[in-house]
Amino acid sequence: MRQFASFVRKEFCHILRDKRTLLILLVMPVIQIILFGFAISTDIRNIKIAILDSSQDNVTSYLIRQFEANKYFSVEKLVTSQREIDELFRQNKIDMVVVFENNFSRNIVHDGKASVQLIADGSNPNTATMAVNYASSIFMDYQLKIAQNMNGAASVSQFAAESTTSDIGGTTSVAAVTSSGTVTIIPTVKMLYNPQMKAAYNFVPGVMGLILMLICTMMTSIAIVREKEHGTMEVLLVSPVKPLSIIISKTIPYLVISFINLITIILLAVFVLGVPVSGSMSWLLAISTLFIFVSLSMGMLISTLVKTQAAAMLTSGLVMMMPGMLLSGLMFPVENMPWILQFVSIFVPARWYISAVKTIMIEGSGIAFAAKEVYILLAMAAVFITASLKRFKNRLE
Amino acid sequence: MINRDNIVIRTDQLTKSFGDFTAVDHISFSVEKGEIFGFLGANGAGKTTAMRMLCGLSKPTSGEGFVAGYNIRTQARQIRKNIGYMSQKFSLYEDLKVWENIRLFGGIYGLKEDAIREKTEVLLDKLGMTQQRERLVKTLPLGWKQKLAFSVAIFHEPKIVFLDEPTGGVDPTARREFWEMIYDTADKGITVFVTTHYMDEAEYCDRVSIMVDGRIDALDTPRRLKQTFKAESMDSVFTALAETSTRQSE
The missing domain is CATH 3.40.1710.10 (abc type-2 transporter like domain)
Incomplete structure (x- = not known):
């Protein structure tokens, strides 16, 4: 336990010392919410x-x-x-x-x-x-x-x-x-857009998904791969620390940052954009936690597959961010996509998360209406965690 | 010559294959407590693979190995508690301060906070780095990083310390100082298992093994190796052996 504590402390040191990255991580959701909420609004004024x-x-x-x-x-x-x-x-x-x-x-x-x-x-x-x-x-x-x-x-x-x-x-x-x-x-012409800025409603769950993915997947995979690149991972593996606790301790600071961001986004949505949390707050947090685990395990998996930080960034960018933005329903509705893309979007965790958040937070429906999404995310978490642990162990043999 | 009771590393026909390729080919040797054991070999001769097996990072295909009295197959965790390791990258956290690095590695090996604090002061004093305790490691000169990395590797007073090409890229003065630290360590009874490609450093070792194509082709004191091969220096001994290699170097 003492070992684990010194590890977690070290990870926080890494993050706190890299002020620029920390600032980006904490300010980014604020900027994104404001950008999506106001600038990229589909309403036209003046x-x-x-x-x-x-x-x-x-x-x-x-x-x-x-x-x-x-x-x-x-x-x-x-x-x-x-x-x-x-x-x-x-x-x-x-x-x-x-x-x-x-x-x-x-x-x-x-x-x-x-x-x-x-x-x-x-x-x-x-x-x-x-x-x-x-x-x-x-x-x-x-x-x-x-x-x-x-x-x-x-x-x-x-x-x-x-x-x-x-x-x-x-x-x-x-x-x-x-x-x-x-x-x-x-x-003869219908009102195509909602004049009351309701566009922001759709962006909030999307931004939540995007930010959590960015931090949990990209940052975690980069942080783990960085140790490989610097040769410090070897030293850790030779030490009596269990590999699993090395990995878990690496994810904890990002878990904390994710929660800070989650709260920031929800507060901004409620008080700045006027998007209410219509449904259960605890279910919203529970689903977000689940999604955070999916993203973290995805980051772990990526870190076992690549050797360099650049590769980690590219892989998480290509595997998570691009489909996360384009196929999750954040930008284009999934129902309007050609069937092949709809099929691909099934494997995009963000799609299910965004959909669940819309159901709970925006529509205010009960958890029963998001059950499908929750089950899919649970399955994804199980698959990714198993796969990354397996890969991690194999690499040691 | 070897005192059986004092053996800290022993391998018996230790082998590691990757498919058809035998990286380490039935090697058997013993290392005594407090010895400085040079582990030499050209790139691709299999010394890293052998070392990884001894550290419990890689499982042998066949053969046996014991480190600090524990079986490398089944007791990797106990082995890890009893060894220190330093790689050629010096393996410190560049964005942590000097004392934070020391505290981290102390913590990893389960030392108590008080003990760590006390030992840190002693260590910094000995290294003459008391002034540098608050500095980030990345701002230190290479020679200091190397000394610090070595000190951190033996901070928990292991039975054996494995050094993987520890003097790479360091100037001759720093290398000499580093070898003085190695001698001090060996005097304290810590076994030093070191790989190097500087042949003058091989002369400093108590005994040297030279790997060629996964086998240990020579193992003795530098003096006797030179006699056997009728060579002037360890460099000539090494060259003579390396020429017998049939394996493509990486």
Whole structure:
């Protein structure tokens, strides 16, 4: 036991002395959470628009106020001619232009329909689509409001706004059809993204999986291989210390760091991103611990297979990180992958962990709904631990 | 010449094969307590493999071996408690301080904290490194690292210390100082089992064995080996034997 204690102390010394690596390990989850949560958010804010209002009546000015009040738009300029629009687009000053036709209000009152044109900068298709969608929703809100008023008070004229996007934007957004007495609204474009930043919900379990994998697998395998490279492993093996306790003591500091990171991520998720832990906290921690063991044993296995730190890094990078990011469902949904990749993803531990965390933490479901994931992770832990111990013993013979 | 009661290493037809390749071919020899035993051989002659078997790192294919009275097949753990080991890489933790390295190895061999602290002071004083106790090992000159590594290897007062090419890359002055440490150690009754490829160092050993193609082709005191081979120096003895090798050197 005394031997084991001096070992663990030594391992902590290694890590604490390498301040830069320690800092990276502790700060990385914070940066990743913030990056994924805010920067790589799929929402688009501050879409810069210009408005060409040829009608200048009370309906258009109402609609312009709606645009100005909307958090996704920032109205840069009110323009008066097509030439000005071209100029603004060319200078890249705006993402979209809203063009109201002449006699907008009168057309609504008389014909029950009026048209508005949305011209978006198609060179950035993502922003263009979003801009058109957000704009359409403003028109739809207006139509809905009128429709409600109409039901209550017949004095309000029936109308609809018909909006079309220009050939640059390339999407038809909303078509509104009126028939006498009622207003029917048929939206032809769905809201593809959640405007309430809910994207962060999906990233939190992914980042948890990624960080734990990085620390447990990559750092552990590097730490063990480093001893081989420096020749210190030999000295340890000649000593009376059991090989198993050498390995276990190497993993303990990383276990501690993993837990610190886990707590950091959960705290950040709850208090900064506003992602609540809807399910059981203890099950979340239990599943994370299980995943940490899977990753640690994977790191041990890698360390028995390679001879140099560089190889350890590459192997854990290729075997764990790449599939962990691409096939785990963190970036692309597994269900949308071709069957061959879906098959490969079965062997990616992160896929099951992320899925289990989503179930427990985000959906708030009971552990029964994540049972499959737990069993798979348990099996993986058993396989990896057995394999790495076997490899480790063989190497000694 | 050899006192049977004093034998600390004994092998009998010790053999290690990897498939068709016999790395160590039926070697038999004995080493006495307090002896400085030189274990020589060209690269690939099998000395590392033999040494690994004696340290309990590798199981023999056939034959027997006893180190410090324990069977290398079945009692590897007891053997490890009784031996020290130092490799050519000096095997210290570069990112630990001098005293932390000493404490670690003391702890590995189960010494108590108090004993470690006491012995550390004595050791640092003897090495003239008291000023350096807080320094990271990576900042030490090579000669000091080597001395420290050796001191750490015998910190737990083993019966035998195995030195695998301990003087590689060290300047002649440091090598001489190092051999003085080896003599001191042997005087204390610790057996020194050393591999080297410096033939002048072979002259410092009490007895020398020379391995060729997995066999021990010569084993005697340096003086008598030179007589037998009618050679001026150990270098000539070694060259004469190495030429008989049929095995490709690595």
